[in-house]
Amino acid sequence: MIPYLVRRTAILIGSLFLAAVALFVLLRLLPGDPANALLPVGATPEQIEAARRELGTDASLPSQFLSWLGGIARFDLGKSLISTLPVGPEITARLPVTVPLTLAAFVLAVLIAVPVGVLAATRAEKWYGPVINAIAQLGIAVPAFWLGLLLITVFALNLRVLPAGGFPPDGWADPGTAVQSLILPVVTIALVMSASLIRYVRAATLDVLSADYLRTARALGATAREAMWRHGLRNAAVPVIAVLAMELATTFLGAVVVESVFALPGLGGLLVRGISQHDYPVIQGVMLVSTATVLAVGFLGDVTQRLADPRLRIRSAS
Amino acid sequence: MSRRRSVHLAIGLVLVLLVAGAVLVSYVWLPFAPDDTSGGRLVPPGGDHLLGTDKLGRDLFTQLLIGGRIALGTALGAVTVGGVLGVSAGLLAGFATRWLDDAAAVTLDILIAFPTLLLAMLIVAGTGASLGTAILAIGLAMAAIVARLTRVLVKQVLARDYITAARIAGISWPRIVLDHVLPNIGPVVLVNLALQAGLAVLAEASLSYLGLGTPPPNASWGRMLFEAQATVLTAPTAAIVPGAALVVLVIGINLTADGLRDLTDPTRRRSR
Numbered sequence: 226m227i228p229y230l231v232r233r234t235a236i237l238i239g240s241l242f243l244a245a246v247a248l249f250v251l252l253r254l255l256p257g258d259p260a261n262a263l264l265p266v267g268a269t270p271e272q273i274e275a276a277r278r279e280l281g282t283d284a285s286l287p288s289q290f291l292s293w294l295g296g297i298a299r300f301d302l303g304k305s306l307i308s309t310l311p312v313g314p315e316i317t318a319r320l321p322v323t324v325p326l327t328l329a330a331f332v333l334a335v336l337i338a339v340p341v342g343v344l345a346a347t348r349a350e351k352w353y354g355p356v357i358n359a360i361a362q363l364g365i366a367v368p369a370f371w372l373g374l375l376l377i378t379v380f381a382l383n384l385r386v387l388p389a390g391g392f393p394p395d396g397w398a399d400p401g402t403a404v405q406s407l408i409l410p411v412v413t414i415a416l417v418m419s420a421s422l423i424r425y426v427r428a429a430t431l432d433v434l435s436a437d438y439l440r441t442a443r444a445l446g447a448t449a450r451e452a453m454w455r456h457g458l459r460n461a462a463v464p465v466i467a468v469l470a471m472e473l474a475t476t477f478l479g480a481v482v483v484e485s486v487f488a489l490p491g492l493g494g495l496l497v498r499g500i501s502q503h504d505y506p507v508i509q510g511v512m513l514v515s516t517a518t519v520l521a522v523g524f525l526g527d528v529t530q531r532l533a534d535p536r537l538r539i540r541s542a543s
Numbered sequence: 544m545s546r547r548r549s550v551h552l553a554i555g556l557v558l559v560l561l562v563a564g565a566v567l568v569s570y571v572w573l574p575f576a577p578d579d580t581s582g583g584r585l586v587p588p589g590g591d592h593l594l595g596t597d598k599l600g601r602d603l604f605t606q607l608l609i610g611g612r613i614a615l616g617t618a619l620g621a622v623t624v625g626g627v628l629g630v631s632a633g634l635l636a637g638f639a640t641r642w643l644d645d646a647a648a649v650t651l652d653i654l655i656a657f658p659t660l661l662l663a664m665l666i667v668a669g670t671g672a673s674l675g676t677a678i679l680a681i682g683l684a685m686a687a688i689v690a691r692l693t694r695v696l697v698k699q700v701l702a703r704d705y706i707t708a709a710r711i712a713g714i715s716w717p718r719i720v721l722d723h724v725l726p727n728i729g730p731v732v733l734v735n736l737a738l739q740a741g742l743a744v745l746a747e748a749s750l751s752y753l754g755l756g757t758p759p760p761n762a763s764w765g766r767m768l769f770e771a772q773a774t775v776l777t778a779p780t781a782a783i784v785p786g787a788a789l790v791v792l793v794i795g796i797n798l799t800a801d802g803l804r805d806l807t808d809p810t811r812r813r814s815r
């Protein structure tokens with residue numbers, strides 16, 4: 226396990242570095258001069274030159290890259306072109322919205338998807354088996370922002386039980402209001418996410434149900450329930466964990482769109498604002514944080530999968 | 544069980560053809576001109592305006608048909624870009640060996656760590672919002688996913704005995720790719736592309752909803768939903784119909800892909 230952890234950590238660090246390179250190269254390859262964001266239409270060449278110097282985009286590409294990388298190492302992501310505020314604190318100020326939103330939605334989605342998916346597989350012959358499949362099929366086709374819009378219409382505008390959007394400006398000072406304003410966004414993301422998750426859980430459970438070891442356990446006298454609990458669940462969990470890690474990353478990104486629907490001051494709102502204002506340091510910063518999160522979650526997923534499945538450990542040792 | 548699968552395929556094709564038919568009709572006939580605002584603002588459904596009008600007075604049914612062009616165009620355009628680039632890159636990576644192979648695998652993994660929507664946003668950030676940019680961006684993000692799949696499939700095929708046999712028989716690599724590799728990986732890649740088409744439609748709608756896709760006055764379904772959000776209490780139709788249209792098209796594409804997979808994969812046909 227230790228050699229695996231070392232190797233996997235090395236891959237994680239390498240991927241993070243390459244992701245930083247990819248992000249840098251992609252943004253520099255794109256047409257459009259960031260200096261334009263600072264300047265009025267019809268600026269003189271001298272003004273453009275001055276703006277480039279101010280942004281540091283007049284330096285050679287390798288030296289720009291090194292200074293960016295050096296900044297990252299000191300947790301300095303540069304300054305916004307528009308507000309001139311440092312990007313790092315601006316990102317951390319938004320985490321108290323995005324992180325609880327993502328985690329709560331993820332937990333709720335798992336709580337919905339695991340029992341429902343297992344039920345859809347073990348009770349496939351009952352009337353609700355096909356119904357679950359149909360609903361899941363419908364769910365993966367529903368755009369999250371539309372579901373959010375419908376939920377706002379029903380619960381905020383018609384029933385008036387929850388706020389239609391926004392987040393208290395003083396954050397979590399009043400936890401009650403903060404939680405209330407996150408309920409609809411959390412439900413929106415969780416419902417959309419659980420649709421695809423149900424299909425994975427169902428497929429994984431079906432695979433396990435037809436496995437030889439389950440038949441052996443039954444032949445040795447275990448009831449269907451005992452066999453499933455003792456041998457089935459742990460085996461079904463392995464592919465599901467891999468998918469869960471990917472799904473957590475997807476939830477985090479789904480939050481980008483859903484935050485806009487509910488006018489939440491999270492990372493998504495920051496990114497969308499950065500893009501529409503061509504504010505490159507903000508875009509770079511948010512993208513870097515998101516990508517790093519996605520990679521880190523993938524790392525945790527791989528490690529957990531290995532802990533859950535001893536066979537993976539043996540195979541790698543040989 | 545295969546009977547139920549062909550039902551999936553049938554329902555999927557009907558839904559996709561429904562949207563495609565409406566789009567074709569929109570090129571020869573539209574109920575109103577797209578910029579005709581003579582009907583008055585926020586007219587409720589019924590009467591002259593089948594689905595009512597939006598807050599600028601444009602006919603919603605007309606907008607819906609035009610939005611269909613954008614949705615289908617996105618699906619076809621993104622799949623073309625993603626398919627051509629992804630399969631070519633995947634083929635090359637599949638033939639790579641040793642460190643070149645590792646490098647290809649790691650690069651693809653990292654590209655995939657940038658999810659479709661973020662990659663598309665990044666490209667939109669540099670080039671400005673337009674439908675072409677959105678399609679290209681979604682296609683490029685798709686290419687990374689397709690390339691990774693193709694690479695794995697190519698590796699599997701190349702390990703087969705019939706490839707060794709073909710090599711011993713002195714057949715050239717280009718011939719082997721055309722005669723053995725492509726036909727063997729084709730069905731799986733096509734099914735994956737079909738699934739990606741559904742995701743592409745959703746991605747374009749999300750981008751347009753955020754104001755980063757199709758710019759006004761063009762009626763993308765995502766953009767229509769954004770505009771309808773402010774008037775959802777007085778004109779609920781405008782907030783429901785474009786979303787329902789998106790769901791119909793995406794379910795249609797997904798069911799078609801599911802049906803195709805079970806038609807082309809004999810092992811699945813037997814077991815489930």
